[in-house]
Amino acid sequence: MTRAVLGIIGGSGIYDLPGLEDVREETIKSPWGEPSAALTRGVIGGLPIVFLPRHGKGHVLSPSDINYRANIDVLKRAGVTDLVSLSACGSFREELPPGTFVLVDQFVDRTYRRESSFFGRGCVAHVSMAHPVSPRLHVHLAAAAKAEGIAAVQGGTYVCMEGPQFSSLAESLTYKAQGYSVIGMTNMPEAKLAREAEICYASVAMVTDFDCWHPDHDAVTVQDIIRVLNSNASKAKGLVARLARDFPREHEPCPVGSDKALDTALITAPEARDPRLLARLDAVAGRVLNS
Numbered sequence: 001m002t003r004a005v006l007g008i009i010g011g012s013g014i015y016d017l018p019g020l021e022d023v024r025e026e027t028i029k030s031p032w033g034e035p036s037a038a039l040t041r042g043v044i045g046g047l048p049i050v051f052l053p054r055h056g057k058g059h060v061l062s063p064s065d066i067n068y069r070a071n072i073d074v075l076k077r078a079g080v081t082d083l084v085s086l087s088a089c090g091s092f093r094e095e096l097p098p099g100t101f102v103l104v105d106q107f108v109d110r111t112y113r114r115e116s117s118f119f120g121r122g123c124v125a126h127v128s129m130a131h132p133v134s135p136r137l138h139v140h141l142a143a144a145a146k147a148e149g150i151a152a153v154q155g156g157t158y159v160c161m162e163g164p165q166f167s168s169l170a171e172s173l174t175y176k177a178q179g180y181s182v183i184g185m186t187n188m189p190e191a192k193l194a195r196e197a198e199i200c201y202a203s204v205a206m207v208t209d210f211d212c213w214h215p216d217h218d219a220v221t222v223q224d225i226i227r228v229l230n231s232n233a234s235k236a237k238g239l240v241a242r243l244a245r246d247f248p249r250e251h252e253p254c255p256v257g258s259d260k261a262l263d264t265a266l267i268t269a270p271e272a273r274d275p276r277l278l279a280r281l282d283a284v285a286g287r288v289l290n291s
């Protein structure tokens with residue numbers, strides 16, 4: 001049995017996590033570079049929690065500048081088994097107005113300027129992303145939202161754009177026509193890297209705006225977003241507190257294999273693997289490389 005450790009990545013408007021007991025900061029070094037910030041470690045009802053604000057303290061990192069690999073690597077080193085992303089997003093649907101929490105279950109990756117894998121020359125791996133969200137985590141989030149009286153829509157597709165500019169009207173209308181639910185700038189490659197690191201991942205996409213497709217809402221502005229962001233952020237903190245209180249203390253095996261993703265992913269012959277890359281993969285892939 002593996003002890004569950006719940007990781008929380010805070011997005012725009014979420015730079016700390018109140019309600020933690022035994023709080024301490026921990027700076028963990030990563031062979032993948034600088035993570036967004038030091039980790040905040042604490043406990044809720046006996047469950048270990050690790051918090052990381054993805055844009056850094058004071059929101060100094062744009063979505064393209066975040067070192068997603070270092071973030072996931074340090075969370076893995078901190079023992080995180082289950083990871084919840086809290087993210088602001090725009091909505092493509094009338095029935096998902098600002099203030100709605102969407103427990104997304106699919107992602108479309110439109111980013112192009114980010115490192116999106118731990119693997120590559122010297123150790124190639126292909127993990128499945130068919131089901132990017134861990135169903136157990138999704139169920140616990142849905143139950144926590146219900147218990148907190150937070151309206152949360154279950155399921156939806158999050159399209160991740162590069163940013164930092166918001167979409168043009170043509171892009172927004174295209175994404176809407178594709179049937180996507182929400183848009184943000186950060187959940188990819190985060191979800192891919194979590195999968196490579198065998199960490200169960202789920203994202204709470206918190207709607208702040210209707211992007212620019214909506215006839216009654218012309219352009220998105222950060223000012224408009226911030227107005228909604230703050231009330232979303234306080235609800236999200238309640239959601240996390242409830243999730244942690246009710247979360248199983250033993251890590252539950254993932255029905256879609258998130259926690260064993262590397263069992264079937266490595267293709268490079270052992271004798272052809274680059275020892276320098278293997279050294280950097282010590283945390284992320286240690287389970288399979290050292291067995």
Ligand SMILES: CSC[C@H]1O[C@H](OP(=O)(O)O)[C@H](O)[C@@H]1O
Nearest residue numbers: 011012063087088184185186225
């Ligand atoms: C402040 S609006 C744009 C910004 O907000 C979202 O960030 P996060 O996913 O970290 O909450 C979006 O992806 C953009 O980075």
Ligand SMILES: Nc1ncnc2[nH]cnc12
Nearest residue numbers: 088089090183184185211
């Ligand atoms: N409309 C939008 N597009 C991209 N990222 C967002 N984050 C919040 N609102 C957004």
